[in-house]
Amino acid sequence: MSSRVSWSRLSALVFGFAFLYIPILSLVVYSFNRSKLVTVWGGFSTQWYGKLFENTQILDAAWLSLRIAAINATGATLIGTFAGLALARFGRFRGRTLLSGMTTAPLVMPDVITGLSLLLLFVAMEQAFGWPAGRGVTTITIAHITLTLSYVAVIVQSRMATLDGSLEEAAMDLGARPVKVFLQVTLPMIAPALVSGWLLAFTISLDDMVIASFVSGPGSSTLPMVIYSKVRLGVSPDINALATIMVGLVTLGVITAGLFMFRKERLRIRDMQLAVSAS
Amino acid sequence: MSEPSSAQLTTSRRLRSGARGRMAVVAVPYLWLLLFFLIPFLIVLKISFSTTQLSMPPYQPLVQWTGEQLNQLRLNINPGNFLYLWQDGLYAQAFLNSIKVAAIATFITLLIGYPMAYAIARSSIKWRGVLMMMVILPFWTSFLLRVYAWIGILKNNGLLNNLLLWLGVIDEPLVILQTNFAVYLGIVYSYLPFMIMPLYATLEKMDLTLLEAANDLGCRPLRTFLTITVPLSMPGIVAGCMLVFIPAVGEFVIPSLLGPPDSLMIGKVLWTEFFNNRDWPVASAVAIALLLLLVIPIVLFQRAQARAAESE
Numbered sequence: 001m002s003s004r005v006s007w008s009r010l011s012a013l014v015f016g017f018a019f020l021y022i023p024i025l026s027l028v029v030y031s032f033n034r035s036k037l038v039t040v041w042g043g044f045s046t047q048w049y050g051k052l053f054e055n056t057q058i059l060d061a062a063w064l065s066l067r068i069a070a071i072n073a074t075g076a077t078l079i080g081t082f083a084g085l086a087l088a089r090f091g092r093f094r095g096r097t098l099l100s101g102m103t104t105a106p107l108v109m110p111d112v113i114t115g116l117s118l119l120l121l122f123v124a125m126e127q128a129f130g131w132p133a134g135r136g137v138t139t140i141t142i143a144h145i146t147l148t149l150s151y152v153a154v155i156v157q158s159r160m161a162t163l164d165g166s167l168e169e170a171a172m173d174l175g176a177r178p179v180k181v182f183l184q185v186t187l188p189m190i191a192p193a194l195v196s197g198w199l200l201a202f203t204i205s206l207d208d209m210v211i212a213s214f215v216s217g218p219g220s221s222t223l224p225m226v227i228y229s230k231v232r233l234g235v236s237p238d239i240n241a242l243a244t245i246m247v248g249l250v251t252l253g254v255i256t257a258g259l260f261m262f263r264k265e266r267l268r269i270r271d272m273q274l275a276v277s278a279s
Numbered sequence: 280m281s282e283p284s285s286a287q288l289t290t291s292r293r294l295r296s297g298a299r300g301r302m303a304v305v306a307v308p309y310l311w312l313l314l315f316f317l318i319p320f321l322i323v324l325k326i327s328f329s330t331t332q333l334s335m336p337p338y339q340p341l342v343q344w345t346g347e348q349l350n351q352l353r354l355n356i357n358p359g360n361f362l363y364l365w366q367d368g369l370y371a372q373a374f375l376n377s378i379k380v381a382a383i384a385t386f387i388t389l390l391i392g393y394p395m396a397y398a399i400a401r402s403s404i405k406w407r408g409v410l411m412m413m414v415i416l417p418f419w420t421s422f423l424l425r426v427y428a429w430i431g432i433l434k435n436n437g438l439l440n441n442l443l444l445w446l447g448v449i450d451e452p453l454v455i456l457q458t459n460f461a462v463y464l465g466i467v468y469s470y471l472p473f474m475i476m477p478l479y480a481t482l483e484k485m486d487l488t489l490l491e492a493a494n495d496l497g498c499r500p501l502r503t504f505l506t507i508t509v510p511l512s513m514p515g516i517v518a519g520c521m522l523v524f525i526p527a528v529g530e531f532v533i534p535s536l537l538g539p540p541d542s543l544m545i546g547k548v549l550w551t552e553f554f555n556n557r558d559w560p561v562a563s564a565v566a567i568a569l570l571l572l573l574v575i576p577i578v579l580f581q582r583a584q585a586r587a588a589e590s591e
Contacts, residue, residue, distance in 0.1 A: 008394075009394070009397070009398035009401065009402075010398070012394035012395050012397070012398045013395060013398045013399070013410070015391075016391060016392075016394070016395040016471075017413060019391070019468065019471075020413075020414070020417050020468075020471065020472075021417070022432075023425060023428035023429055023432060023468065024417060024420065024425065024428060026428055026431060026432060026438055027424065027427075027428045027431070030431065037436070040436070078307075079307055079308050079311055080308070082304045082305070082307045082308050083308035083312075085304055086301075086304055086305045086308065090301060090304075090305065093301075093305065095305075095309065099305070099308065099309055099312070100581070100585060101581055102312040102313075102316050102317060103308070103312065104580070104581050104584045104585075105316070105577060105581070106316060107522075108521065108522060108525040108526055108576075108577060108580055109525075109526075109577075110525070110526055110528065110529020110530070110546060110569065110573070111526075111529070111531065111546075112529050112531055112546045112549045112550060112566070112569075113323075113529060113549075113566045113569060113570060116323060116549065116553060116562060116563065116566050117319035117320055117322065117323045117566065118315065118319055120319060120322045120323055120326055120559070120563070121314075121315065121318060121319040121322055123336050124322050127336075142315060143315075145311075145315075146311070146312070146315040146316055149308065149311070149312075153308070154584075178300055178301075179300060203419050206421070207421050207422050207423065209423055209532060210531050210532065210550075213554075214553070224421070224423050227421075227423055227424070227427070228423060228532070231423075231427045231430065231536065232535070232536065234430070235427075235430055235431050235434070239424070239427065240431075242424075243420075243421070243424040243427070243428070246420060246421055246424065247420050247424075250416070250419045250420050251416065253419075254412065254415075254416055254419060258408075258409075258412055262408075
């Protein structure tokens with residue numbers, strides 16, 4: 001490898017990561033700005049954090065969004081795991097193509113189409129059965145589960161594909177019933193995929209503005225809807241403070257998860273080496 | 280397509296014994312997606328053929344009983360919404376503009392994403408995990424807030440203009456916010472991780488001995504790259520481009536926050552028809568037209584996904 005080549009690679013990385021991170025850094029830096037004009041530095045201040053925690057509209061919306069995100073992530077993980085399991089392990093069953101299509105299409109479907117179509121469904125259902133009565137938390141949650149179960153299914157499916165079935169096979173040879181095999185053998189092996197699927201579903205739900213706007217009703221404005229209506233009018237420093245808190249939490253979460261997985265992986269490799277040297 | 284291993288075959292044969300349990304596992308996601316993903320499209324299709332009226336919901340039913348007897352059934356099928364889309368040049372222009380913007384933005388994303396994915400895939404194993412985590416990290420922080428960050432950077436008295444003025448490159452602030460350029464920038468920035476992830480997955484799996492062989496046979500690096508690396512990473516290129524292009528065509532948040540107020544992006548048009556004009560039938564017709572436009576890219580994407588799932 002010539003040094004010229006690695007120089008070009010290094011510059012691709014430096015440029016790329018600068019592009020990805022400078023906007024986020026600018027949000028964080030200007031959240032501590034005394035001046036209301038977001039881009040003029042007026043000295044260090046934490047006043048916007050105080051303003052943020054006085055804003056009951058934002059706090060209420062945040063609480064609503066967190067609740068929806070948690071219920072959504074749990075539901076999506078449950079249904080998405082079933083879908084991923086079926087696609088990865090059940091061979092070629094009837095209707096597999098349709099299921100596979102229905103789980104990958106939501107990944108790329110533009111939000112405006114998903115939002116509009118779900119709203120029209122809810123309206124038609126209300127006319128026909130009287131349920132769901134009006135729109136709010138329930139309809140937003142159903143819409144988010146539909147969107148995010150695909151992500152869980154893809155993660156679970158690709159995790160299952162990397163595992164060979166021999167452990168499950170051994171368990172069944174030893175007489176375990178399918179449910180027991182799933183709970184005691186498969187589930188522990190795909191647990192990391194379930195955790196990342198749950199977190200991803202949680203994050204996507206917490207972030208969605210477009211679909212929620214279509215299927216929400218009066219009095220159920222989620223956090224992204226409130227943020228959008230504020231930033232449409234221009235920059236406001238308390239939104240920077242909110243962004244900084246969110247970036248901080250996510251960074252903390254990702255680093256913790258990364259360290260945890262790194263340690264587990266190292267332990268696994270050490271165990272394997274021990275097992276090999278013992279035999 | 281790879282043959283399933285014998286272990287997998289035996290497992291699936293065993294699992295077949297628990298047929299009822301299997302049925303339940305398939306049925307839950309199946310019914311959910313039929314009800315909340317497929318049927319809604321049929322309803323959109325139905326309403327795209329109905330007539331607007333002042334009521335809640337604001338459209339006429341397609342089938343109406345006008346009297347007691349069955350023969351007084353009236354069909355209110357109205358193809359007018361599609362005719363309207365076709366005849367009013369605004370919609371055609373919005374569709375063409377959305378495709379243009381999405382295609383150019385996807386191409387720029389590929390130009391920035393490919394070198395990054397390549398550099399990460401060829402770095403030492405110790406670094407790859409950390410670097411990929413750094414690519415994915417922005418994707419975990421709010422999309423809306425990351426788009427918002429660009430308002431502060433691009434506006435007339437924003438960071439970028441201040442920097443350029445301070446450097447003496449320009450004498451007066453450039454108008455960047457509320458231009459198409461800002462929309463391209465927003466799309467490239469928001470969707471870059473989606474491009475890098477599938478590219479990295481294919482580049483990382485690539486057999487490096489092929490490159491050595493080409494090198495030994497006297498092939499120059501650029502030619503090796505173009506004739507071996509690029510074709511081998513084609514599945515990743517297709518998946519990455521589709522992951523960016525398809526949502527970008529219908530993007531709403533980026534053009535509405537960063538683009539010109541009168542920007543013609545189809546996602547924005549649909550939003551306006553629905554929320555401002557409250558014309559549900561025309562909004563549905565726009566959705567159906569957009570869906571028809573995206574069918575081919577979506578099928579391409581699904582094929583790439585299915586191939587990736589099977590090759591693992």
